[in-house]
Amino acid sequence: MTTSFLLIVQIILVVILVIAVLLQKSSSIGLGAYSGSNESVFGAKGPNSFLAKTTFLIGFLFVSNTIALGYLYSSTAQTSVVDNMVETTNVVAPVATTPVVAPAKDETPATK
Incomplete structure (x- = not known):
């Protein structure tokens, strides 16, 4: 139940994040704005700083x-895919049920 809710929130966050990135001007300094820039939320540059924040x-x-999500999924998983592969590799090969008959020694194939 919790993982389903968080997965829905994840999809919504992805859509909002893509829209927020596409709304920004391409000439901005991008993530460099968070390394000591003097922009404010509604400063001289208008909504660009607000969109970046x-x-x-x-x-x-x-x-x-x-x-x-990663923590919840890893804590609910009890077995690994590799564990399932090891269990299925111990398959016994089928035994042939029809005997193979060798030709008699006195029979020679006709080559003429």
Whole structure:
């Protein structure tokens, strides 16, 4: 139940993140804005800074949700795919049921 809810939230976050990235100007400095820039939420550059901060927040939520999903899926899995492969490799080959009859020594094939 919890993993289903988090998976739906993950899909919604992906759609919102893609839209937020596509709405930004391509001439902005991108992620460099978070390394000491003096932009504010509604500063002189208008909504560009707001979109950049929103994108950062949605990206953080996306990564957090991904880690939570990974933890929940790994804790519910009791066996590995490799464990299932090892169990199925111990298959016995089938035994032939019809005997093979060798030709008699006195019979020679006609070559003429």
